[in-house]
Structure formats: C-alpha cells, structure tokens
C-alpha cells in the first residue's frame with residue numbers, strides 16, 4: 001500500500017534500495033529514482049509505460065553537482081542557471097560519460113535542473129546520487145500537481161509519495177537547449193519565453209512539426225484527460241453546438257451562458273485574470289473535470305503571451321486526436 005508521508009528518512013531509505021518515490025517539485029510531482037541504478041530507471045519507464053526513446057530529466061540540489069552530469073556549460077546556460085535555479089528551468093547540455101545512456105535515451109545530451117521545493121532539495125542533499133524524475137503520471141495523461149493525483153494513478157505500484165502540498169507553479173519546467181550557438185526552446189513551461197529572453201536575448205522555439213523531435217513531449221497527444229476535450233475561441237458558440245450534453249468548461253475569462261440546454265460545470269482558472277494563477281490551477285482543474293463523467297470539456301484559448309503560451313501548448317496537446 002502506498003504511503004503519503006513527509007518523512008525524508010523513509011524516502012531516502014526507499015531510494016537507496018533502488019526503489020521509486022514520488023517527489024514534490026514546484027512544477028509537478030515527479031516519479032524519482034537513482035540515476036545510477038539500472039533497476040530504478042527501468043522501473044520508472046515501466047511504471048509510467050513510457051517509451052525508452054523519451055529521455056529523463058536529472059534533478060540535482062546544487063550547481064556543484066553539475067560537472068558530474070554534464071561536460072560543458074555554455075555562457076548563456078550559466079546565465080540562465082544563475083537567474084532561474086533553483087527553479088522551473090531545465091537545461092539540455094552535453095552529457096558526461098558517467099550518466100547512464102538509458103537516462104538520455106542514447107543521446108549525447110542530458111536534461112538537468114535544480115527544482116525549487118524545500119523538501120525535495122533537502123532529500124537531494126541527503127542522497128549520494130541525483131534523481132531522475134519524469135512527471136508522476138502514466139505516459140500521455142495529465143501531470144500530477146498534488147499527492148492525491150499521484151495516488152490516484154499509482155496506488156498499487158509505488159511505496160511512497162513524499163507529501164509536499166500542491167505544486168506552486170503547476171505546469172512543467174521550461175526546457176532549453178543549445179545547438180550550434182543557437183538557443184532552442186524545446187518545451188514551453190512554467191518560465192515564460194519572454195522571461196528567458198529578458199536574460200539572454202532572442203531564442204528559437206523548436207518546430208512542433210519537426211519529425212525528428214528532440215523533446216518528444218512537443219509532438220504527440222499529451223497532458224490529456226480521458227474525457228474528450230476541445231479548445232475554443234468562442235465558448236458560447238461551442239457550448240450551443242452540444243445541446244443536451246454535460247459539459248465541463250475550463251475558463252480564463254468571465255463567462256455568461258447564453259444557453260440553458262446544457263449542464264455546465266465550470267472551472268475558472270483565475271479570479272483576477274492572472275496567467276500565473278491560471279497555470280498553477282490548470283492540471284488540478286483538468287483532473288477534477290475528468291472525474292465528473294462529462295460528455296465533453298471545452299477549454300478556453302488563452303491569450304498568446306507569457307504563460308498563456310505555455311497553457312495553450314498544454315491544451316493543444318491535450319486536444320490532439
């Protein structure tokens with residue numbers, strides 16, 4: 001039976017015997033294991049039902065550990081790390097030989113970050129090894145932002161969730177890589193493109209239709225509820241297309257229904273039109289709607305700026321067939 005606990009000593013013991021613990025971060029909960037344990041890492045892929053070609057993020061507690069994980073750190077990466085770590089930025093850098101290739105899916109690069117959650121930072125400090133941690137959800141489904149979400153997914157497969165409360169940022173880290181002197185954004189996330197650009201200047205977003213993706217999360221259906229979900233620029237018009245249906249609305253703005261022929265369950269992601277608040281609430285609201293046996297979820301398209309871009313990215317992927 002899974003334990004939900006704040007006991008760091010217990011978490012350490014489980015990880016040291018090459019088993020897995022779900023850990024809180026400021027973005028989403030991660031499914032964590034020792035990066036040097038083949039048994040633990042294979043168990044992460046198996047538990048998540050994740051394909052082996054999708055590489056994992058290495059979590060460390062301090063910049064001092066970075067040289068053990070990567071061979072070199074470009075100047076712009078150093079700047080970003082100084083500004084955003086600990087925090088929701090993942091850097092993709094040249095992998096050091098000691099990082100097992102199963103972590104990087106055979107690539108020469110590895111993804112690494114210092115998460116910003118006090119419990120997880122303390123745990124990492126007490127361990128002799130970094131933790132690989134993908135989001136703690138079955139491959140393709142909505143990421144977990146509370147320990148309850150993790151329990152819902154993995155109650156029979158995991159020994160422990162380290163209880164760290166609701167994740168404060170609520171969507172995954174922003175992933176940045178470096179290719180031939182160019183800075184590439186592989187995944188929009190909790191730190192906006194604008195914030196990154198304010199530190200290092202213009203960056204390029206990887207083409208989502210690229211058939212050889214560096215960040216597979218960029219492409220396929222992902223972050224998806226089981227309920228059918230559509231993205232809308234005109235909520236009333238779309239609600240009226242589905243007469244008699246039980247509909248969940250995932251909203252940013254105020255909404256005054258023009259029709260009364262539908263049963264509507266409304267999740268408003270921010271009370272004050274704040275994108276940061278909306279992203280912190282996004283996945284929890286999706287989880288709630290997904291548990292209401294709805295016919296359909298209609299999600300409002302967000303403004304195409306700052307974290308609105310990251311939210312739209314997740315919603316677009318959730319709605320993919």
Ligand code: TXA
Pocket residue numbers: 025027028029030031054055056057090092104107109110111115133134135136171172173174175177186187214215216217218
């Ligand atoms: O916020 C987060 O990043 C969370 C928390 C737990 O830290 N973790 C997370 O991991 O979102 P995951 O495994 O769900 O997503 C990792 C993404 C994948 O899309 C993967 O393709 C990309 O990182 N990635 C990992 N290594 C990479 C590499 N060497 N090059 C390009 N992309 C990489």
Ligand code: MG
Pocket residue numbers: 134135143
């Ligand atoms: Mg994930």
